[in-house]
Amino acid sequence: MKLTTLLASAALALGFAAGAVAQDKTTVGFVYVGPVGDGGWTFTHDQARQQVEAEFGDAVETVFVESVAEGPDAERVMTQMALNGADLIFTTSFGYMDATNNVAAKFPDVKFEHATGYKRLHPNVSTYSARFYEGRAVQGHIAGSMTESNIIGYIASFPIPEVIRGINSAYLHASKVNPDVEFKIIWVYTWFDPAKEADAATALIEQGADVILQHTDSTAPHAAAQEAGNVITFGQASDMSAYAPFPRVSAILDEWGDYYVARTRAVMDGTWESVDTWHGIGDGMVGIGEITDAVPANVKEEAMALKASLADGSYHAFTGPINKQDGSVWLAEGETADDGTLAGMNFYVEGITGDIPQ
Numbered sequence: 001m002k003l004t005t006l007l008a009s010a011a012l013a014l015g016f017a018a019g020a021v022a023q024d025k026t027t028v029g030f031v032y033v034g035p036v037g038d039g040g041w042t043f044t045h046d047q048a049r050q051q052v053e054a055e056f057g058d059a060v061e062t063v064f065v066e067s068v069a070e071g072p073d074a075e076r077v078m079t080q081m082a083l084n085g086a087d088l089i090f091t092t093s094f095g096y097m098d099a100t101n102n103v104a105a106k107f108p109d110v111k112f113e114h115a116t117g118y119k120r121l122h123p124n125v126s127t128y129s130a131r132f133y134e135g136r137a138v139q140g141h142i143a144g145s146m147t148e149s150n151i152i153g154y155i156a157s158f159p160i161p162e163v164i165r166g167i168n169s170a171y172l173h174a175s176k177v178n179p180d181v182e183f184k185i186i187w188v189y190t191w192f193d194p195a196k197e198a199d200a201a202t203a204l205i206e207q208g209a210d211v212i213l214q215h216t217d218s219t220a221p222h223a224a225a226q227e228a229g230n231v232i233t234f235g236q237a238s239d240m241s242a243y244a245p246f247p248r249v250s251a252i253l254d255e256w257g258d259y260y261v262a263r264t265r266a267v268m269d270g271t272w273e274s275v276d277t278w279h280g281i282g283d284g285m286v287g288i289g290e291i292t293d294a295v296p297a298n299v300k301e302e303a304m305a306l307k308a309s310l311a312d313g314s315y316h317a318f319t320g321p322i323n324k325q326d327g328s329v330w331l332a333e334g335e336t337a338d339d340g341t342l343a344g345m346n347f348y349v350e351g352i353t354g355d356i357p358q
Helices: 002-013 042-061 072-083 094-106 134-148 161-177 196-208 222-226 257-269 297-312 339-343
Strands: 026-031 060-065 088-091 111-115 126-128 153-154 180-189 213-214 233-239 250-255 277-278 287-288 329-331
Touching: 026 042, 026 072, 026 257, 042 060, 042 196, 042 233, 042 250, 042 257, 060 072, 072 094, 088 094, 088 257, 094 111, 094 126, 111 257, 126 257, 134 161, 134 213, 134 233, 134 250, 134 287, 134 297, 153 161, 153 196, 161 180, 161 339, 180 196, 196 213, 196 297, 213 222, 287 297
Parallel strands: 026 060, 026 088, 088 111, 111 126, 126 277, 153 180, 153 213, 213 233, 233 250
Antiparallel strands: 250 287
C-alpha cells in the first residue's frame, strides 16, 4: 500500500497521474535541465514539445518535468516517467547521459532520446545534437568585425567538447576578420543561473570586453550589457529578441521541432531505430536569428554569405591551416576536421589564452 501511494504521489508531482494516460495515445516525456521560462535552451525544447502536440493532436500526450538536476534526481524522474507509461522520453541535457542509459536498461520497451551525448549503450537509446559551432562561426565573424576594444568576452558553462568547440569556432572566425582580437573566458559551471551569468558578464565588461558571447541559458548577460552601454550580445538557443536591436544583434537558434516530430512519428508507426544525429544549419537544426541594423550592412552581408556556405557544405567551420594552442599543427592548409575529433574536442586553438579547466 505504501509503495502504491508513493508512486501515485510522485506521478502527481510530475504533472500526470499513474494510469491516467489513455491506451490509444502515444505518450512523450521531456526532462528539462532548466525552467521552461529560461528564455534559452529549455525554452526552445519546450517550444518543440508544443510543436509535437500541434502536429499530432489528440493522438499524442506530452508530459515534462523542468529544472531537473544532472545526477540521481534525473534518473528518478526518468524512471517515474517510464513507470507512468511514457513511450518515448527526450532527455535534454548532456549531464543526463548516464542516467538515460541506466533507465533505458530497465525499460527496454521505452524509447529514449538523449540530447548532446554520445553513449548509446542499449538498442532503445538514440543520441542527437546540433552543430552549434556553425552558428558560433557566424557570431564570431560579426563579433570580430564589430569590436572596438578587440576584447570579446565569453561566458562558458561546462568544459565539455560542445562548449569548447563553440569557443574555438567563434575565436577562429573573429580572428580571421580581426587578427588583434582577444578572447577572455569565464567558466560559470552552470547552464542556467542568472545571477552568476550577470556577474560573469559584468566582470568581462570591466576587463574591457565590448562583445559578450555566452553558452549559458538566461538573458541576464544581455541585461548587464544593456546597463553597461556600448556592448553587444547574441541570443543563445532562442532569439532573445527582447534585447534587439541592441545590445542583442543576432542569435543562434536551436530548432528541435522537426526532429521531435519525426522521432515521435517513428515511434507511432513502428520505424524508430537507435541512431546518432548531428545536424547543422543546412539541415535546419541550427538557425541564425535576425541580424539587426546595429550591424553594419557589409558585415551583415558577409555573415549571411558565411551562413550560406556552411549550409550548403561548400565551407567547413574548421578548415586549415589551424594550429592547436601549443603551436602544433592540427589541420593543414585546406584540411577539414573530422567528426570524431570535433566530438571529443578537448583543446583550444592557437591564439586563445588560458587553460581549459579539468
